[in-house]
Amino acid sequence: MPRLGLLQRPQPVTPQAGPRGSGTSTFWIFSLGSAMLLLMSWLLPWFVRPTSSGVGYSPMDVVTSSPTGIGTILVYILAVTMLIMVLSPVLEIAYRLRKEATPRRFDTLRGIAAVIGLVSTVAVFVLARIMREEPLFGQIDSHSITDSAVWLTMAGYIIAAVTYGARQRVTHRPSLAFGAVALPFGLLLPLMFHQAPDFILWAAESLAVYMLLALGLNVVVGFAGLLDLGYAAFFAIGAYTCASLASPKHSIHLPLWVLIFLGAAVASMFGAVLGAPTLRLRGDYLAIVTLGFGEIIPDLATNNVGKLTGGPDGISSIDQPALGPIHFGTNKEWYYWSLLVVVIVVIILLRNLERSRMGRAWVALREDEVAAAATGINTTSTKLLAFAIGASISGIAGAFYGSIVTVVTPQDFNFSVSVSILSMIVLGGIGNITGVIVGSFALTFVIFWVLQNLNEWSGTLGQTINVPTLGNLNFSQYTYIVYGVTLILMMLLRPGGLIPSRARQIELKSGGEEESLAAVQGRA
Amino acid sequence: MSDETTASAARATAGAIGHGTLVDPRGLSARTDRAGTTRPAVVRTLAFLRKLYGLVQRYFPQFLIAGIAFAILKVYANGGLTLMGAQIKNALVLGAIYALVAIGYTMVYGIIELINFAHGDVFTLSGFYAFVIAGLSGGAIGSLATHSGIGLLLALLIIFPTTMVAAGFTGVVIERVAYRRLRDAPRLAPLITAIGVSFLLEGLMLVIFGADNRPTKLSSWITGRAVRVAGVDVNWKDIFVVATALGLMFSLGAFVRITTLGKAMRATAQDRSASLLSGINVNRTISATFFIGSALAAAGAIVYSINYDLIQWNLGYQLGIIAFTAAVLGGIGNIVGAGVGGFIIGVISVFGGQLAGGEWSNSLVFAILVIILTFRPVGLFGVDVTTRA
Amino acid sequence: MALMEINNMVKRFGGLMAVNDVSFAVDSREIVSMIGPNGAGKTTAFNCITGLYPITTGDVLFDGRSITGQPPHRITRLGIARTFQNIRLFSFMTALDNVMVGAHSWMSAHVWDSVIKSPRARADERRVTDRAHDLLDQLGLSRYAGAYARELPYGLQRRLEIARALATQPRILLLDEPAAGLNPQEKKELMALISRLREEGLTIFLIEHDMRVVMEISDRIVVLDHGVKITEGRPLEVRNNPQVIEAYLGHGAAERMADA
Structure with missing residues (x-):
């Protein structure tokens, strides 16, 4: 058999220099993140409880309690290392502006400083909280629960240590580094902020739920390339399914753990059914049709179709589960932790899917529908599967959402919800799971935490500096502007998102004309 | 990554099928059609659905006309001639506004294949422009308009050009800032940006003008009854709205047909790169398209305020989508079609809303949108003028 | 028996008869070429056979059974693979992934297998990866396995498209102008490749403009x-058919042919 001796030997391709862009942005997110966390660890006690000083156990408390002996040394070490970490991004920016690489020795230095800081935080924590060495730190209210700031400080140092100590790995394996940092942070989050119950509520109700939604939408938009503008409809379907089956409305009380699967199943069914009419459409028309469905579904709920949905008031007093003695309604952090488990499972499953036969088929479909069909991919079932899987994840999110807030109304699922989820994946990086996590974290933090609290803060500030108009500003009205600006700026300046997947980055900048199979076949 | 090593590793783990051959021997044997034999029920259902789809697609205009005729007759049966007449009047007024907005969608889509999602919000913003302009110097224009006939004419001559020019420049700025850089990007990128612009505009209007309905006080400008036909009061206002819309549409038609710029627009819509080669300033042509589209939306917003006397920050979202539906119905890219589509959608939403009940009007509009896009994305007249596929 | 049989195929676009009552057959392990001037309807015929265009009237038989009206992916699964005239690779997928997409239809892992990464999915994935590397290796593309398809030089993109088609386990391979844009050396390699494919048992049906090939x-x-079949036959017969020379090659081309 001829071994194709004629074939010329191709020149080797230059070794791919790794997805450099995404790695550096991960580095920046880490760097800024650790600086912010450490800064917050000082400021937070004032924010969440203005009289915190002396009540909790934050670095601030340590300072105000005038430590002695080894305590003083520890506090000084803390102060110095924190200052280094907080100023680090400034140093990075300075080097960046001069277009120079930051010297390696600075990285090592900062890595060591972060580790020292972490060790001394643990030491302070152990000395003061566990061994109760009050002579070292002066008068400290000992019956206080562990202060969030301590956990914040630790998380900040861990991230800083990873960022600077393992800078090479961060830039070359961003996803791995991200997982290594995000997981402990995610687990500790309720502990860090346990003195701020509304923050934990935020973490469960907004962060975790929206992260799930964004992950689901990412399957449809990111993997399969189908722009779904009515994604909130499936969220609504999941939420209403579970609300109907776990509330006095129809006197059915199923446990949440069953409803998760039920919600996912019902939502995915609707995903396939509502996806079916869009299959032959061009990308932009598909977007508008899904938008239409996204408006019709909540409208059906408003009009109380079949007396099932309770009309504009929705369904209220939805059951909240209990796990042994822990009642989720009073311990919202358990919602957060269960959602965290769900999110992690979903992420693992989606990553599997992304790197499988189906994941490749989706990318192929996104790139060239005609060639994909000619290569043996069933375009219909592949698209429907994307819709169904995406919808099922939002069904899960809906089940949790109903259970957390105990009341679902049609207004919770309007167009702006769909756009907010879209903004999250656009911000983080369409098609990239890590990016989606970052995007949903950043946007939910700004929209559902910062903006909600800005009202109160500006009111306080207005009183303090005697400018009462500050108190009248309604910052939650700014959400639309935040979404709008996010979408515009990201698409214009960084279409791949903060953490782009390598292919999508180039794809979005220089895509060609896409043509659908149906158009080629003359059927659309 | 070292492909060589992976490849040789693959070779080492031999036993793989067809190894060393390009043709997989397993593929050469005859095979049965799995899907055709194992799931006959599904296949049959699908075939039926496909046939139904084809049928609806083919006779869509007939179905639509039959549906509209039925709705009108039903209204006649329910409320007699007066109700039907009043609703036809309402439908024409609403349709005129939809048509004015729809033209903006259709022109922009025709020329850069973008669903300008922000167009509806440009409409709202123009309404606020008119609101602000009418309220300038203590509402001088308003009192001028209500003072006398000539005063009204003067007021209209002030408010229409100023608002339309302001809106036109808004449209041009939006295109320049948000869309131009993405002109050669894949279709979904500018669409996402357009949604962003829409949200930004809505957010700004929400912050500046508040969440509630703002009465514009323009409704007092034109008053009185013109004629009474079959028990239906036709007011001067109604006539003014429809006449303005028709007048503007005909002027636009003439403009596109006669002027150089209009010809350049049509050429650019047909083939952008060829137009560029033949010396047309494509950027300026596209800017002009945005200017005209936005100016017409502003005219729509003024007649809307004159007729309904209110404006609200998120008014444009739904109205924009309805107008887009009208543009699709008339065949996107087709200016005359957009005008006709606007009036048809006006009839559908008024009579449909009358029959189905007000709480369903929202769903009705979106259902029409879904149905049109699904079954007849090329529009009623069936010629897709823009797509190259 | 003929492997593929086209009976009275007609394809009409509005008023244009792109393919007009064309019939011919391709036997197993045969290499059949379709030639004709630009706009003769060759690519349209290809698209009709592979299900990209619905046929207006007529019938396509594959292995004795009608495949008319089947969707493209099912036709591919029956064993008809193709390449495109203007290369249609998945530009932002690696060369390896492009070939692995080709294997999509014969992979046995279900979605849920992939989701939980079951042993079946892993085995499946391993087999397909091996096969894809094997194909790339044999076609001299293994150095490019990790590169995006669009980063490959033109000639290699054509070859990668053939690799993708081969990964679908075809019985017949439809090549749409495989030699277009290749240099003489690459054309020689292409001919060697086609002969080898036939030796290995594949049937080849190609559109080509390069008369030498x-x-x-x-x-x-x-x-x-003009959508009509003028003639068919052995290369020598076709070459000397005056009708062909007249219609396809035009005046004066006969002498050039003689020189060649």
């Missing part, structure tokens, strides 16, 4: 002009 490798040639 067509004459050298074809067993039979089908000539199309």
Whole structure:
């Protein structure tokens, strides 16, 4: 058999220099993140409880309690290392502006400083909280629960240590580094902020739920390339399914753990059914049709179709589960932790899917529908599967959402919800799971935490500096502007998102004309 | 990554099928059609659905006309001639506004294949422009308009050009800032940006003008009854709205047909790169398209305020989508079609809303949108003028 | 028995008869070329066979059974693979992934297997990866396995498209102008490749403009002009058919042919 001796030997391709862009942005997110966390660890006690000083156990408390002996040394070490970490991004920016690489020795230095800081935080924590060495730190209210700031400080140092100590790995394996940092942070989050119950509520109700939604939408938009503008409809379907089956409305009380699967199943069914009419459409028309469905579904709920949905008031007093003695309604952090488990499972499953036969088929479909069909991919079932899987994840999110807030109304699922989820994946990086996590974290933090609290803060500030108009500003009205600006700026300046997947980055900048199979076949 | 090593590793783990051959021997044997034999029920259902789809697609205009005729007759049966007449009047007024907005969608889509999602919000913003302009110097224009006939004419001559020019420049700025850089990007990128612009505009209007309905006080400008036909009061206002819309549409038609710029627009819509080669300033042509589209939306917003006397920050979202539906119905890219589509959608939403009940009007509009896009994305007249596929 | 049989195929676009009552057959392990001037309807015929265009009237038989009206992916699964005239690779997928997409239809893992990464999915994935590396290796593309398809030089992109088609486990391979844009050396390699594929048992049906390639490798040639089949036969017969020379090559080309 001829071994194709004629074939010329191709020149080797230059070794791919790794997805450099995404790695550096991960580095920046880490760097800024650790600086912010450490800064917050000082400021937070004032924010969440203005009289915190002396009540909790934050670095601030340590300072105000005038430590002695080894305590003083520890506090000084803390102060110095924190200052280094907080100023680090400034140093990075300075080097960046001069277009120079930051010297390696600075990285090592900062890595060591972060580790020292972490060790001394643990030491302070152990000395003061566990061994109760009050002579070292002066008068400290000992019956206080562990202060969030301590956990914040630790998380900040861990991230800083990873960022600077393992800078090479961060830039070359961003996803791995991200997982290594995000997981402990995610687990500790309720502990860090346990003195701020509304923050934990935020973490469960907004962060975790929206992260799930964004992950689901990412399957449809990111993997399969189908722009779904009515994604909130499936969220609504999941939420209403579970609300109907776990509330006095129809006197059915199923446990949440069953409803998760039920919600996912019902939502995915609707995903396939509502996806079916869009299959032959061009990308932009598909977007508008899904938008239409996204408006019709909540409208059906408003009009109380079949007396099932309770009309504009929705369904209220939805059951909240209990796990042994822990009642989720009073311990919202358990919602957060269960959602965290769900999110992690979903992420693992989606990553599997992304790197499988189906994941490749989706990318192929996104790139060239005609060639994909000619290569043996069933375009219909592949698209429907994307819709169904995406919808099922939002069904899960809906089940949790109903259970957390105990009341679902049609207004919770309007167009702006769909756009907010879209903004999250656009911000983080369409098609990239890590990016989606970052995007949903950043946007939910700004929209559902910062903006909600800005009202109160500006009111306080207005009183303090005697400018009462500050108190009248309604910052939650700014959400639309935040979404709008996010979408515009990201698409214009960084279409791949903060953490782009390598292919999508180039794809979005220089895509060609896409043509659908149906158009080629003359059927659309 | 070292492909060589992976490849040789693959070779080492031999036993793989067809190894060393390009043709997989397993593929050469005859095979049965799995899907055709194992799931006959599904296949049959699908075939039926496909046939139904084809049928609806083919006779869509007939179905639509039959549906509209039925709705009108039903209204006649329910409320007699007066109700039907009043609703036809309402439908024409609403349709005129939809048509004015729809033209903006259709022109922009025709020329850069973008669903300008922000167009509806440009409409709202123009309404606020008119609101602000009418309220300038203590509402001088308003009192001028209500003072006398000539005063009204003067007021209209002030408010229409100023608002339309302001809106036109808004449209041009939006295109320049948000869309131009993405002109050669894949279709979904500018669409996402357009949604962003829409949200930004809505957010700004929400912050500046508040969440509630703002009465514009323009409704007092034109008053009185013109004629009474079959028990239906036709007011001067109604006539003014429809006449303005028709007048503007005909002027636009003439403009596109006669002027150089209009010809350049049509050429650019047909083939952008060829137009560029033949010396047309494509950027300026596209800017002009945005200017005209936005100016017409502003005219729509003024007649809307004159007729309904209110404006609200998120008014444009739904109205924009309805107008887009009208543009699709008339065949996107087709200016005359957009005008006709606007009036048809006006009839559908008024009579449909009358029959189905007000709480369903929202769903009705979106259902029409879904149905049109699904079954007849090329529009009623069936010629897709823009797509190259 | 003929492996593929086209009976009275008609494809009409509005008023244009792109393919007009064309019939021919391709036997198993044969190399058949379709030639004809630009716009003769060759690519349209290809698209009709592979299900990209619905056929207006007529019938396509594959292995004795009608495949008319089947969707493209099912036709591919039956064993008809193709390449495109203007290369249609998945530009932002690696060369390896492009070939692995080709294997999509014969992978046995279900979605849920992939989701939980079951042993079945892993085995499946391993087999397909091996096969894809094997194909790339044999076609001299293994150095590019990790590169995006669009980063490959033009000639290699054509070859990668053939690799992708081969990964679908075809019985017949449809090549749409495989030699277009190749240099003489690459054309030689292409001819060697086609012969080798036939030796290994594949049937080949190709559209080609390069007469040297067509004459050298074809067993039979089908000539199309304005959607109508003018003639078909062995290369020598077609070459000397005055009708073909007249319609396809035009005046004066006969002498050039003689020189060649």
